[in-house]
Amino acid sequence: MTTTPSLFNPHTYDPTHFDPETRRLLRATVDWFEERGKRRLIEDYRTRAWLGDFLAFAAKERLFATFLTPASAATDEDQRWDTARIAALNEILGFYGLDYWYAWQVTILGLGPVWQSDNTAARTRAADLLSEGEVFAFGLSEKAHGADIYSTDMLLEPQADGGFRAGGSKYYIGNGNAAGLVSVFGRRTDVDGPDGYVFFAADSRHPAYHLVKNVVDSSKFVSEFRLEDYPVAPEDVLHTGRAAFDAALNTVNVGKFNLCTASIGICEHAMYEAVTHASNRILYGRPVTAFPHVRRELAEAYVRLVGMKLFSDRAVDYFRSAGPEDRRYLLFNPMTKMKVTTEGEKVIDLMWDVIAAKGFEKDNYFPQAAIEIRGLPKLEGTVHVNLALILKFMRNHLLDPIDVPAVPTRLDAADDDFLFRQGPARGLGSVRFHDWRAAYDAYAEVPNVARFREQADALCEFVTTMAPDEAQGRDLDFLLSVGQLFALVVHGQLILEQARLTDLDESVLDELFSVLVRDFSGHCVELHGKDSATERQQGWALGAVRRPVVDEGRSAHVWQLVEALSGSYEMSL
DSSP: OOBOOOOOOTTTOOOTTSOHHHHHHHHHHHHHHHHHOHHHHHHHHHHTOOOHHHHHHHHHHTHHHHHHSOGGGOSSTTOOOOHHHHHHHHHHHHHHOHHHHHHHHHHHHHHHHHHTOOOHHHHHHHHHHHHTTOOEEEEOOBTTTBTOGGGOOOEEEEOTTSOEEEEEEEEEEETTTTOSEEEEEEEESSOOSGGGEEEEEEOTTSTTEEEEEEOSSSSSOEEEEEEEEEEEOGGGEEEETHHHHHHHHHHHHHHHTHHHHHHHHHHHHHHHHHHHHHHHOEETTEEGGGSHHHHHHHHHHHHHHHHHHHHHHHHHHHHHTOBTTBOTHHHHHHHIIIIIHHHHHHHHHHHHHHHGGGGGOTTSSHHHHHHHTTTGGGSSSOHHHHHHHHHTTHHHHHHOOOOOOOOOOOOSSOOOGGGGOOOOSOOGGGOOOOOTHHHHHTTTTSHHHHHHHHHHHHHHHHHHHSOOOTTGGGOHHHHHHHHHHHHHHHHHHHHHHHHHHHTBOHHHHHHHHHHHHHHHHHHHHHHHTOTTOOHHHHHHHHHTOOOOOOOHHHHHHHHHHHHTTTTTOOOOO
């Protein structure tokens, strides 16, 4: 029996695939927002109110403590680091407002260096603070250098007791106004190079910790803070040397994964509003949804959103099944951050084209969705940074697969402890993958999957016979166009894997791949126009352009699924 995609709907949400306590906490979070109502949600967003009431709720329910304490530091049986349920909460928080998600997200980042540390005192302190309802912060970025950790100006002077005195500033640090513990990255003044790096735990309430300001006009408190002669005791030191560098990158690996499901939540809430409005808006004597271009745009938004959910759900399985011998997650992780979040922007833009001025009205959720969706592709590394990272995996993924056991669906109540022992953050070019073609072969009879497969095979030909030469290898603008093509193949692969696992309605899949065929063709045209593209590469690019297979019956079926969203959810006032 095939299944049709379902969006998160607070009225019917019951995550039966989770254990009882997880189900209770997720449902309690939904109920808390629903009881507050839409008017309060929007008013708090407009007035930039700090999230104290939400954090009080989370503390009372021990929400963060339950979801963000790994089993190695747990004090009760329900505490574990479970990426599947973390992803579920990301979606819920994104659905109601990115400000709420942000406080949770930067707590996750702040905990990363702690849970990777062997410092028992710091780990116990973090677990206690979580139990008390505290939030955390990740002190990495600086005003002058951004996240360029090679150039940190947070300096630590060694002391006779084995500790340090820290001085310097950090910039763009979420929760910096309220964090019980801030994981701060710096370098020793007496040691040059990577051996001098230090990660240490600071307290935002300490007299030597000076909060400068909130650098954004938002409920998110994205702080600038300054340490002046801050005492760092030996028990505050989390990592030193190369291990501190690895902890920074591995923490970002853990944190960037959360952006995809937050983006999904934003798009889902906005879609309910957009489809309901368009279905009830009469223009020239007809509902707006009677116009073919409107149906096309809303249907495209819908299938793109379905693709976002399918990819992200499947990526969870690879994240949870990762280990020293299986690091495929290192490709799928930047994909969730880069590809899924940029798809979210497209989804919002498509719907906004339909609802037009309605997307500005202050009593709707949509205006904040249209603003907040822009931030996610830019957090935890820009789209360009993550595309460049993805390219490191391209040759092995496309051309040199290996036989490895299939990764199952991972919704079990297990602790994802490998995320805090990822080891050195290098060797990406040696990561190996299973054959991506198997996912496409399973749907070879679906017309637009087959059409897209032609384009994916063409990309393999490009990489094999006309890969960028040495000069083009230094042309990041050219390489990023190639990266977009590769990202689409990976995006399609995990979508198809999850579609098979969930027995997805093939009409929806076919409609989604008609969109991906057009996307691939668009990037081919872009590659054709790049300054450094050779004549042969230009010819290849135009030769890989394809027209999607059109099927009116399929499109009509998908439109019925979109139309059914009208009036199916509206947040109470």
